[in-house]
Amino acid sequence: MSSPTSPGPLHLRGVLLDGTAEGERVGELWVTAEGRISVDPVPDATTVADGAWILPGxxxxxxxxxxxxxxxxxxxxxxxxxxxxxxxxxxxxxxxxxxxxxxxxxxxxxxxxxxxxxxxxxxxxxxxxxxxxxxxxxxxxxxxxxxxxxxxxxxxxxxxxxxxxxxxxxxxxxxxxxxxxxxxxxxxxxxxxxxxxxxxxxxxxxxxxxxxxxxxxxxxxxxxxxxxxxxxxxxxxxxxxxxxxxxxxxxxxxxxxxxxxxxxxxxxxxxxxxxxxxxxxxxxxxxxxxxxxxxxxxxxxxxxxxxxxxxxxxxxxxxxxxxxxxLRRPGLTDGAAADLVVVDRDPRVDTDALRTPSLVLRAGVRLS
Missing domain, CATH: 3.20.20.140 (Metal-dependent hydrolases)
Known part of the structure; x- marks a missing residue:
């Protein structure tokens, strides 16, 4: 794996899962340059996920x-x-x-x-x-x-x-x-x-x-x-x-x-x-x-x-x-650390989707 990079503000669009069986909303979120989730648009953000399933780490x-x-x-x-x-x-x-x-x-x-x-x-x-x-x-x-x-x-x-x-x-x-x-x-x-x-x-x-x-x-x-x-x-x-x-x-x-x-x-x-x-x-x-x-x-x-x-x-x-x-840690909430996993199909139906994430972010830092 290459060294982690923080490419600046990011934008993600798709199915936002809070990680529970029922929690789902189609929408978008942003990651600030400081590595935090924002529910409000962040200027100059690069879109790194569109049409994917997005869930907390x-x-x-x-x-x-x-x-x-x-x-x-x-x-x-x-x-x-x-x-x-x-x-x-x-x-x-x-x-x-x-x-x-x-x-x-x-x-x-x-x-x-x-x-x-x-x-x-x-x-x-x-x-x-x-x-x-x-x-x-x-x-x-x-x-x-x-x-x-x-x-x-x-x-x-x-x-x-x-x-x-x-x-x-x-x-x-x-x-x-x-x-x-x-x-x-x-x-x-x-x-x-x-x-x-x-x-x-x-x-x-x-x-x-x-x-x-x-x-x-x-x-x-x-x-x-x-x-x-x-x-x-x-x-x-x-x-x-x-x-x-x-x-x-x-x-x-x-x-x-x-x-x-x-x-x-x-x-x-x-x-x-x-x-x-x-x-x-x-x-x-x-x-x-x-x-x-x-x-x-x-x-x-x-x-x-x-x-x-x-x-x-x-x-x-x-x-x-x-x-x-x-464990008293946040998920996809405004201001939380941008610890995110992005997959290309619904992991609530097929857990194998989690084996090949298209994107993993740790506090906004891209790991994959």
């Missing part, structure tokens, strides 16, 4: 800028990860845990906007080495959560992981500690989400008032109903769940219970997510890039969500307008 609601196949990466590799996501149209990322501070990358015009969750919080030897902040005792969790919440809008817990003596997935935190941790985060204005593969950690996390569940492959009718009652959202990372058999194989003969469990979770994952969708759990698109998935695959996740019950229009919503609302 896509959202990857679960990714990890700063993690590679072997653990933490340096800042320059993290930069390349962000560039790859942005080029795919994912211009807003919720970074669900990174061991490095990527804020120095925020001035890079090719980087997507990042909503951060700080570092994972876990117990010793209960997550991937080198990634989390570890609590020596569970009682330390509320203070650690409060510390992360003071500098990030989200906090990321490891809700379950393999427990070596039991040889299977097990919760990391007692329920009373979880309630105190949620209260600590919410007092700072932050929200909390948790990595959860299995069944046992879910009731305590949801009952404590957690805001989101990542993966959620262990959900059942009871915990799905709890999510609906509490307004808890789900980011199922379906394309990474496809790695579960490989995770089971890697466990080998050392942890046979874990291997069997992961294969069972994988086998019913699509039905589990479909049940959550049918029950009314809010579902958003996240790839888990950096956590076993390469960056730039947001369209694959949208397609996977469409197949398990959302359909293409609602799957787009889960990665665009509704996801932006959930």
């Amino acid at each position: 896509l959202v990857d609601a679960h990714c990890h800028v700063g993690i590679g196949p072997d653990g933490p990466v340096d800042l320059e590799e993290a930069r390349e990860q962000g560039h790859t996501d942005a080029a795919s149209g994912a211009l807003l990322l919720r970074d669900c845990g990174s061991p490095i501070d990527t804020r120095p990358l925020d001035d890079d015009p090719r980087m997507p906007e990042i909503v951060r969750a700080g570092r994972h919080l876990a117990r010793p030897k209960r997550y991937i080495r080198g990634l989390p902040i570890e609590a020596d005792s569970p009682e330390e969790l509320p203070a650690l959560v409060a510390e992360q919440a003071r500098s990030n809008p989200w906090v990321k817990l490891v809700g379950d992981w393999i427990e070596r003596e039991e040889g299977d997935l097990a919760p990391l935190w007692p329920e009373d500690v979880l309630k105190a941790a949620m209260d600590a985060a919410h007092a700072e204005g932050a929200r909390v989400t948790a990595h959860v593969f299995g069944e046992d950690a879910l009731p305590g996390l949801i009952g404590a008032g957690i805001d989101g569940i990542e993966h959620g492959t262990g959900l059942d009718d009871t915990t799905i109903a709890m999510m609906v009652e509490h307004g808890t959202v789900l980011v199922p990372t379906l394309i990474n769940v496809e790695n579960f058999p490989a995770f089971a194989d890697a466990a080998g003969e050392k942890f046979p219970r874990y291997g069997t469990h992961m294969r069972e979770l994988h086998a019913r994952a699509s039905a589990t997510v479909a049940s959550a969708i049918e029950a009314g759990v809010p579902v958003f698109a996240g790839t888990d890039a950096g956590g076993g998935i390469v960056h730039g695959r947001i369209v694959d996740e949208i397609a996977a969500l469409a197949q398990v019950g959302l359909g293409p229009a609602r799957a787009l919503e889960a990665a665009c307008g509704a996801a932006r609302d959930w």
Whole structure:
């Protein structure tokens, strides 16, 4: 890809999608020289789209800028990860845990906007080495959560992981500690989400008032109903769940219970997510890039969500307008940053339209 350019004021005309299933208007908008959306004409603007479908930048609601196949990466590799996501149209990322501070990358015009969750919080030897902040005792969790919440809008817990003596997935935190941790985060204005593969950690996390569940492959009718009652959202990372058999194989003969469990979770994952969708759990698109998935695959996740019950229009919503609302970021609104994706056919009908955008703008800077 060539270096990004800002060609000055721009004009776009076509079907303006706010990224939701119903939101549509035929019209036009402008991009100012400062990279902001204007609903009023801007003099001397160059028309760069006419008769296209124009939507806000896509959202990857679960990714990890700063993690590679072997653990933490340096800042320059993290930069390349962000560039790859942005080029795919994912211009807003919720970074669900990174061991490095990527804020120095925020001035890079090719980087997507990042909503951060700080570092994972876990117990010793209960997550991937080198990634989390570890609590020596569970009682330390509320203070650690409060510390992360003071500098990030989200906090990321490891809700379950393999427990070596039991040889299977097990919760990391007692329920009373979880309630105190949620209260600590919410007092700072932050929200909390948790990595959860299995069944046992879910009731305590949801009952404590957690805001989101990542993966959620262990959900059942009871915990799905709890999510609906509490307004808890789900980011199922379906394309990474496809790695579960490989995770089971890697466990080998050392942890046979874990291997069997992961294969069972994988086998019913699509039905589990479909049940959550049918029950009314809010579902958003996240790839888990950096956590076993390469960056730039947001369209694959949208397609996977469409197949398990959302359909293409609602799957787009889960990665665009509704996801932006959930993350408290604007869409096609006057004065917002011109983070735009332009495609040549209706992505609410055919998600593959998103694979070959004719134009991607990040704050008015042309990336493709």
